[in-house]
Amino acid sequence: MPKRKKSGSNNPLSSARKDVGGLWHRKSGAGYHLFLSYYGNQPIGVVTTEGDSHQSKSAITAPQCDGNKAAMGNSRAAKKRRRKKNGSNSASSADTNVIAATSTTSSSSQEVDASHPLMQAFNSDSNKYAHLTNFIHALSRPLPLTLRIRKHESADSSELTQTLSRNFSNFVSPVAYDPTKQIYQSTPGSNLCKFNLGHQSPELKSIVVDASMNGTLARQELGSMLPVLSLEAVDAIRKGSKVLDMCASPGSKTLQALEIVVSNSDTKTRGRVIANDVHPKRLDSLRDAVHRSGVPAEELTNRVTYTNFDASVFPFPKSKKLFDAIICDVPCSGDGTIRKDPHILPMWSPRTSNELHGLQLKILLRAMELIKKGGVVCYSTCSLNPIEDEAVVSAALREMNADGNSYQLLDWPEDLLPGFTRRPGVDAWNVGFYDANNLEKDDDDFGSLSFYDSYDSAVEAEVEEAKESFWPNSANNKHSLHCCSRLFPQDQDTGGFFVALIKRIK
Ligand SMILES: C[S@@+](CC[C@H](N)C(=O)[O-])C[C@H]1O[C@@H](n2cnc3c(N)ncnc32)[C@H](O)[C@@H]1O
Missing domain, CATH: 3.40.50.150 (Vaccinia Virus protein VP39)
Structure with missing residues (x-):
């Protein structure tokens, strides 16, 4: 786990966590199990819907990060990274860490990383919390990149939107539910997230950084x-x-x-x-x-x-x-x-x-x-x-x-x-x-x-x-x-x- 910078003593979040900040809690992964148990014991509507435990499809109109195998990280580089992480050189052992999601909602055709500690906790208790499948699968995947084209008179964003649609539509595209076309999200299948932006497309990263600095773009969820x-x-x-x-x-x-x-x-x-x-x-x-x-x-x-x-x-x-x-x-x-x-x-x-x-x-x-x-x-x-x-x-x-x-x-x-x-x-x-x-x-x-x-x-x-x-x-x-x-x-x-x-x- 990366080290977190120490925050100020009057930070309400750190004081709220003081009782659970023990090394044991963190090292044992207790948080993953407690999270599962907590949300698994909540009624429908808190994090799941009526249909989540069944094979149903919710009304989704937004682009989804529902990539194919290559897009979801089965490139040679992705496999190599996974092998390194798993300490194994065997392609088959790396492959076993990618399992297909079994749900039929938006996550249906997406793959989940079984090495994610949340997935491991879930798999050890999946009978008890089957209704959380879609929720947990979504949480165990990296968050797609979301960008907002900013609107103010002094910054012209038309050049930026043209560049995005002309040269980067395989990476980001406007979401279907925003008629103003100001919200962009990783294009389905691109698997683009903030952690891999520079690796996937250094050109797009430099455009995003420049546009954030000149006020035309905000990286915002x-x-x-x-x-x-x-x-x-x-x-x-x-x-x-x-x-x-x-x-x-x-x-x-x-x-x-x-x-x-x-x-x-x-x-x-x-x-x-x-x-x-x-x-x-x-x-x-x-x-x-x-x-x-x-x-x-x-x-x-x-x-x-x-x-x-x-x-x-x-x-x-x-x-x-x-x-x-x-x-x-x-x-x-x-x-x-x-x-x-x-x-x-x-x-x-x-x-x-x-x-x-x-x-x-x-x-x-x-x-x-x-x-x-x-x-x-x-x-x-x-x-x-x-x-x-x-x-x-x-x-x-x-x-x-x-x-x-x-x-x-x-x-x-x-x-x-x-x-x-x-x-x-x-x-x-x-x-x-x-x-x-x-x-x-x-x-x-x-x-x-x-x-x-x-x-x-x-x-x-x-x-x-x-x-x-x-x-x-x-x-x-x-x-x-x-x-x-x-x-x-x-x-x-x-x-x-x-x-x-x-x-x-x-
Ligand atoms: C969820 S973040 C806000 C994010 C911000 N609205 C944004 O969109 O960028 C919560 C913020 O509340 C601040 N905060 C914590 N306790 C506060 C308090 N008692 N009064 C005012 N701000 C507080 C924290 O420093 C933190 O910056």
């Missing part, structure tokens, strides 16, 4: 694009809007929002983005990203203000003018990003999510106080854990609607990406707790998870970590949680992501 795209689609972000990005670094959503709010030169309707992050160093890299975006200084940098607050206590603006739109992309366990970040899974434990839940809720509550009447907060995480997602949204709505229905969840704007598969939010889930106390330190013991379907049952079992807000709240908003959106990795060959749009109506 599909999930990460959804908050700003959806805020624009519900008309909460438009030219001239005042937007707060509460947890902004490294800045992909700040830049995306800026493109929209500064998109006219009429000084009277000039918009502004407040980019906030609690970590000064991360805020510095965000500042650099805005400067490096290649957009003229007075057009962009004069319209962005950097602030360095804990978002959960972000101050009210002195002008008393609240925000038109708030991007609330909170710190999270990141288990939707495991296709591009190999560090997440070995350390995985439900404790991380359970501990982050409190901070996430506080940040969302603050966002709901800072949004103006008619404005919209977009709450998002790159985790599929309901504790970080629907549980936070449900608890925030309960608290803020205690004196009347001032806030409501908005439906996903269906016109935004026609044909794009999003899954509705869930209103039932199991809350899991990790017990490592009776751990036998042998190879097969990874500690156990206990699941509770209500706060009362967890209290009865004396689970100290249990908080009432972990469970769905039936009082006033449970019925609307289906308005939230879940992005499943197996649907469009992406990472996992969660988005909820909350409008202030009073």
